[in-house]
Amino acid sequence: MSQSKQQVFRLNTGGRIDRSRTLSFTFNGQRYQGHPGDTLASALLANGVDIVNRSFKYSRPRGIVAAGAEEPNAIVQLGSSEAAQVPNVRATQQALYEGLAASSTNGWPNVQRDLMGLFGKLGGQFMPPGFYYKTFMAPASMWLTYEKYIRKAAGLGRSPMEADPDNYNHFNQHCDVLVVGAGAAGLAAALAAARSGARVMVADEQEEMGGSLLASRETLEDKLADQWVARVLDELAGCENVTLLPRTTANGYHDHNFVTLHERRTEHLSDTAPVENGHRQVRARLHRVRAGQVILSTGAHERPLVYAGNDVPGNMLAGAVSTYIRRYGVAPGRKLVLSTSNDYGYRAALDWKEAGCEVVAIVDAREAPASDWVDAARAQGIKIITGSAVIEAKGSNRVTAARVAKIDIVAFKVSGPVQELACDTIASSGGYSPVIHLASHTGARPTWRDDIIGFVPGLVKGVQACGGVNGTYALGDVLAEGVEAGIKAAAAMGHAVQTVTLPSAERLQQGPAVALFQVPHEKPTLRGPKQFVDLQNDVTAAGIELATREGFESIEHIKRYTAMGFGTDQGKLGNINGMAIAARCLKRSIPEVGTTVFRPNYTPVTFGAIVGRHCRDLFDPERYTALHQWHVERGAEFEDVGQWKRPWYYPQKRAGAVNGERESMAEAVARECLAVREKVGILDASTLGKIDIQGPDAREFLARIYTNKWEKLAVGKCRYGLMCKDDGMVTDDGVTSCLADNHFLMTTTTGGAAAILEWLELWHQTEWPELDVYFSSVTDHWATMTITGPEARKLLAEISDIDLDRDSFKFMDWRSGKVAGVPARVFRISFTGELTFEINVQANYAMHVWQTLFKHGEKYGLTPYGTETMHVLRAEKGFIIVGQETDGSVTPEDLGMQWCVGYDKPYSWIGKRALTRSDTKRENRKQLVGLRPKDPKVVLEEGAQIVLDPKHAIPMPMVGHVTSSYYSPILDSGFALAVVKGGHQKLGDTVYLPMADGQTHEAEIVSTIFYDPKGERQHV
């Protein structure tokens, strides 16, 4: 097939495309052709594809409207394979490549013949703003059902179901001057800053830098402006102090000049990154830039006029028409009617005419427009209809005619007869809206300027705006502003600037624009045909008017009620028109109605770019103990505790199993528990937080930070300590040992290690700097192996030179010596209630010691156990776990741990005062108790709520909940710890635990100590 037949709207000459090469692509399964240099949108237009999507709510056919980031309709799903799927890509920003495969995100079953269209058209008038809120509210339980169908019908794109094969990087960058947007203003600014020697970064979202100059009719130094662009880019590319980032969108402008740039490195080449020399290229980079100065030269978006039927395919922005003709060599129709409120729109008509197509008429809302642009159009013999506007577009799948009439803007009415002009394209221009999105990310409020009929950005420290974003549109002025911004930014960073000579620009005489947003129709807005304000979210002028009538006055509320400015569009085309309509209805000015503040991101960013390398194995770091490999080889199941991987339990092959079947968790835990109670078990406790505390005031510090006493703890002794916050609530616990008179080793919970170190530093640095004390984390330096059980002493005696005699090495003592030939500290403390030695050795010796223990331990039945068994054993003894028995609202007294509180210590330690507050003294606080289920087979659910009267009507008064619950192999019964209101006075009472399945469990309140209540076993 010949090219001309395929690309019927492609012009024979012009544009920045390479006609010598042809690329083929598919859209909704159809094959088409385009050229290098095309975007998907320009290629679709070249092929005469009118309908690219169905609208969100009414399912109306929609075509391409714009040529850049502001495109609301041409949102496509990209990807030729499942893994390559990318939703919500703007066809206007997607470069064409060979084999590109795209489809519409909206339209079910397809865009051409759409079932929803029928419903949308019939139901259109029954779908006012708030329709979904109002219609699908009740019953609430049905929402999930409704939502599924609403989403399917709306079509919001879909994520891939297979893993992304691509790589993404994050770069941390610093520069003196970051220039956002490389149009006329940005390039001038970059040039000025670059010549000063400042480190400059230039980010531009398009395939090529140059912005509007790439498609401009205007000249610089008597040559077309794109030649100046090429020269400037050449110079910048040759500067060592300049980084040029094309295809890079500044998506978020955060505090203190921190800007995130999303650089797409391969998305113009293929849908997954190409592989070169066996290496897959990086698909995208997220640059995290800390800039000294930011120059916003983001330009302006043209604002469409709001008239009836303005969403029918064939309605376009005037500037987009020019861009498609001049940059892509595509005339998106044959017969044009232009509706404009200003001179800028005229360029579309002139470009259209030059492309050899018919301009039916320019319809100018101004009574007597007069300027060089108007003269140029007249000289081309183009008919100009003044004081008028296109009030309605006719057509369903493509524009067939424009209805044009005289309008009275002030009275907001049609003031003359309507004529119908046959055409296939209506271009409109309501002036420009500066792209203030990034500036408003900083929280700075934009300012309305009547003279440019638009908002200009508010600016925080260290940022400047120049060119279109500043409401400056004449090319000569734009360049001058750019240079000035570049000089100022460089100077602010201490770089002196040489003078920059501006290229001479044509000075065209401009006529004033008229403020026109919504065009009046013969019928009132609420009864006339739909006039779309936000095409992506199907928000109409009538919808906004209705919202104001229903009492919504704040633009923020109108936005939420109508969904204007939602979605991936974020109000780029519609927001100002919407505010103008609200202002008209509320009889206020636009700045009085306010502006919605745009949020990051400016355009959608893929998760890949956001995540960078922080995925898969690098998603979250894992911490391993020195013994990890042994646990892995032993087949341990692991539990995540913070970032640590801790052995949870060690399932063994079932005795007599033919197919290597392993124990269940319950079986393994029961075996491990009994081994500890009857023989000896071993736990890798290396993850416990360890803080080395030194200094003459270390002891005094401990006395202030812990609830209990420390002044008499002798060298060689250990003590359990409880830590509170100053509100009196338990925050950590652990054993601290006196290594020397000025030297202590504190242990903390595994999860609390970092926070407790910071807590100690907080008090030392802020309240008690006079105390001479130092803290170091030694968690990773020492490996801890806990051997526990009746045979522990015999085992340790075989490989240690320490005197283990029960009378010389008592419970709560520690000794140093050799274990398995290496220096060790051995602590006689117990978290199981059994005879226990905690062996600490330098972490790099740990494996040797561990293996030596097993070599000698086999005859004693040495059994490795994990955290689950540790939990069961400690709970049998009533030992708490901070964060399980406590939740930040539990005092030492609630835990029944008054024995661990030094009420008469001289210093008012952290938490003491709070224990006499009225609330902490209150009776009926939740207090820790034991629960024994009446049916020993029952293991209560952790978190289960406790009630006193199971016959009470729902909602029953809840008096507490289960904090820990297990099956105890040694007791052959379920048992639990719980907090119960006034529980310490309720020993022997029966409580009830109603479950979700309708059962109610009965349990008796008992002591928290279920096993060996006198604590004899740990003293043997």
Added chain:
Amino acid sequence: MFYIYCPYCGEHREEEEFHPKGQAHIERPKEPEACSDEEWGNYLFFRDNPRGVHHEMWVHAVGCRKFFNVTRHTVSYEILETYKMGEQPSITADSQSQAREGAAVSQQEGVRA
């Protein structure tokens, strides 16, 4: 993301290295037992929430581990100064309002949509 000058390291570092620790200059009463419940409650729970200049404590958590103070504008988020623990701020709400008398407010508020 803030860019914070650590007065101990003497360098600007990214916010990721720091943890905020709430209002600065909260002093623990010297004799807690002499405080009424209300006084103790105020010390424990009540904090300022000013619109404008605010003194905050931060810690250089993954840097030098030092606590220090930050004077920050809660509307513009501008950090006006940082200073060491035990030092007093040179910029306060009072000094700011005096400096600003007669001058236009350059930092404007924003509504987060």
